[in-house]
Amino acid sequence: MDGKKPYMVLIFIQLMYTGFYVISKAAFDNGLSSYVFIVYRQAAASILLVPLAIIFERRSAPPLSFLLLLKVFMHAMLGITLSSNMYNIGLIYTSATVGSATSNTIPVITFFLALLLRMETMNLKSLSGVAKALGLALCLAGIMTIAFYTGPHLNPLIHYHPLGHKTSSTNYGPAHSKQNWMKGSFIMIAATTTWSFGLVLQGILLNEYPSKLLLTTLQCLFSTVQSFFVAMIFERDISRWKIGLDTELLAILYCGFVVSGVSFYLQAWCINKKGPVFLAMSTPLALIFTIICSSFFLGELIYLGSGLGGVLMVGGLYSVLWGKGKEDVVCESMNEDIKNSMEERGATSPCHPV
Template sequence: MSAELVKGTLERAKPYAAVILLQLGFSITPIVTKSSLNQGMSQHVLVVYRHAVAAVFIAPFAMIFEWKGRPNMTTSVFLKIMLLALLEPVIDQNLYYTGMKYTTATFAAAMMNVIPAFAFLMAWSLRLEKVDLRSIRSQAKIIGTLVTVGGAMLMTLVKGPVIGLPWTKATENSSQLASGIAGEDPVKGGLMIVAGCSCWASFIILQAITLKSYPAKLSLTVLICLMGSLQGTIVALAMDRLNQAAWSLKPDVKLGAVLYNGIVSSGVAYYIQGIVMPIKGPVFVTAFSPLSMVVVAILGSFTLHEIMYLGRVIGALVIVVGLYLVLWGKSKDEPPETLPVEQVKGQVSQKCDVVDA
């Protein structure tokens, strides 16, 4: 095998490796987040601290690598950044964390698989996605969207019998079973998570649009996180104005959740998405989300002693089937417009080297 062929294969594999690593990073997020919420962490304060940490972490890289190549800030780009910060760091994460308080980490991770279906519907409504009802690929995307939504409803409304796992002893320990059910409201929590997912899907589409006029990915990440932290502060002050203790942090699981979510789930995640989307498109970024769901289910049952129910497992599988119907239909479309090959290769190599560092 020639050196050029090996090099080309590695270049093509980089987006896949980046997205897989992204999903593995996401799989830890619900675990540390649920642990911190169980310890009394305010979800609104967590949103503020998370994005403040992300902005501080990414800012030095933006100053070093994009000092000269950063495009001028325009009113249009600034308004898009403000909307991006409102959609994902503020609305989505406040709803997602609140919904997680009423459910489990595994439930929340599984519901995130509805995002590609929502992204397809929004892209269709904005005429960013071409749909021909006579073509099989368009029919697959529409059916997949309906199946995905149906799976989300199944997870929310149908619990089913308990799946007894040896390490949780869910069927043998009645007190643990009661504690797993107490405080849960899957309908309320599910609706909040679904609403948050719709904001996340909107964020992904708007991020892809914004990158065309402001391609400085590191700087864009910093600005989104900074604006998200400022806007989130207003929400947190309104929701937790009588609880000053909610803002205090100690070296415990709460601080760990802030640091991990800020550095990995916001800072690195937004940046990797910005690298991959111009090459593979926004739907590709969400294609590997079931990987995160499986890891969360395993870790959640071990670390949080979460009880698994047959109805929710079936609902999660239905969501995955719908997801891949959407992705199969999307794969049959024409590839999105990309940069010239040589420019893409140079950009990917440079950006992925920054992430590796």
């Protein structure tokens, strides 16, 4: 059962992100400022995490140096504040489905960065290495399919959409001109690039400071302050800071408590157990969930290209996970053999899981 926990947590994280894509898109269509949203979201997450960090890690957490605090601050700036603000701007210009789809560039970028930093390996002479390469190719093919092939749309079975809004333009309406659509897609790709950097940096930070809950709390606190100054620069109209008691409040509470709070902690747990690439390769699942949920809740049309792209991405996901699982089994076997044969000399194993 313990071996299945990372996979179960991985699916749960993507379900939480599905809610983020759908609910935040509904709130933006309802008029919520994307800059103000980030401030309130991170503040809500901090309110949740600070008491938990004090209760559970007040005595067990190792001391923090100034240099480590600076690293956490920079990670919050890159992996949360910058990427979240860019992503939300892109989401306004496009749709929840596109937002989830562009997030699937994360595995490719993260894997490339992990290779450069020697946090990940890929031996094309082995079956596991070929499976990883095939998985990345399938993910890229899925992204290209969604981006360049729309195809016919499927008629919705349900015509009542609980979170739909009359000003929503999620079905390629006038508000979503080709220029704005391309602009939004470009901004989203930039956001996922910075998010990928954040995943890799988080893996490095966890090696230096293993207290996941306190680390997540500090990131949320730093990003709250950073996002506040960003919002003060770009959103000076005081009326835009007022929150309606509808989808706007729901989006802030859900994304603050569930996404920024719970999911960030679970991400840190997953990265610590399996590495950043393992987490990043699960993003295709969120696309499948988002296509279904955005159609039901927002009334977004499901196109054939989205379905085909989703199938390719899920195939790529399981191909890479199979390759990583195969390598883990071989690595553990090598460790056991070396330990048994060289125990008297106190030799250390050269094989380290990510």
